[in-house]
Amino acid sequence: MNQAWRRSTSPSPARAGFSLVELMVTVAVLGIIAAIATPSMVDMIDRKRAVGAVEEAYSLLHMARSEAIKQSRTTRVTMSTGAAGSWLIGLSHGTGACADASDCKILEGGTGVTRMSDPSRYPGVKLDASLATFAFNPRGLASGIAANGATLDFTSQRGWTARLALNPIGRIRLCSPSATTNAGGYKPC
Known part of the structure; x- marks a missing residue:
């Protein structure tokens, strides 16, 4: 009786694994899903940059x-x-513009520390700035910008744009210059 029970629960050799047809259907379905997902993934990466x-x-x-x-x-x-x-965005305590890591230093704890952007982390992103240099004075006010403010637009290869807007009293905000190319879900400027 015990041997009969064992034989009935063991799988038959013909039913083990996948058939070639089942495997081909699975691969085809995965290929279709990947083909649909890839363009949106590339677009998302471009926005995130x-x-x-x-x-x-x-x-x-x-x-x-x-x-x-x-x-x-x-x-x-x-x-x-x-x-x-x-492109480069750098900070310094000097009177001149900084051009590289040796110039873009501010004092922190008595030591000069390099403070600048790392555009290599954002390949394909371009900067369009409405000014080349400005300064924050000891009261936090921005000097060297127009009365209506300044903008820095960051645009990806696919045209997604995010804007940094600055006004003379030192307020810094993120916004979008266009609803159709809004990269980060920011409010309109």
């Missing part, structure tokens, strides 16, 4: 303003663009 760049700039500008207030010292912000879409 623009958002990452604008949020890094936002963080740098807030740091510049807070360090100017904390140290009672003017902090200069430099935006530069180069060939092939390269």
Whole structure:
């Protein structure tokens, strides 16, 4: 009786595993799903690059303003663009614009610390700034910008845009210049 029970529960050799037809159908379905998902994934990565760049700039500008207030010292912000879409945002306590890591330093705890963007983390993102340099004074006010403010637009390869807007009293905000190309879900400017 015990042997009969064992034989009935063991799988038959013909039923073990997948058939070739079942495997082919599974691979075809996975291929279709991957083909549908890939374009939206590429688009999402492109949006996130623009958002990452604008949020890094936002963080740098807030740091510049807070360090100017904390140290009672003017902090200069430099935006530069180069060939092939390269760009840089840097902070310094000097009177001139900073161009590389050796120039873009601010004092923290008596030591010069490099504070600049890392555009290599955002390939394909371009910066369009309405000014090249400005400064936060010891009261946190922005000097060197127009009365109606300044903007820094970050645009990805696929055209998604995020904007950083700055006004003369030092308010920094993120917004979108266009509802159709809004990269980060920001409010309209």
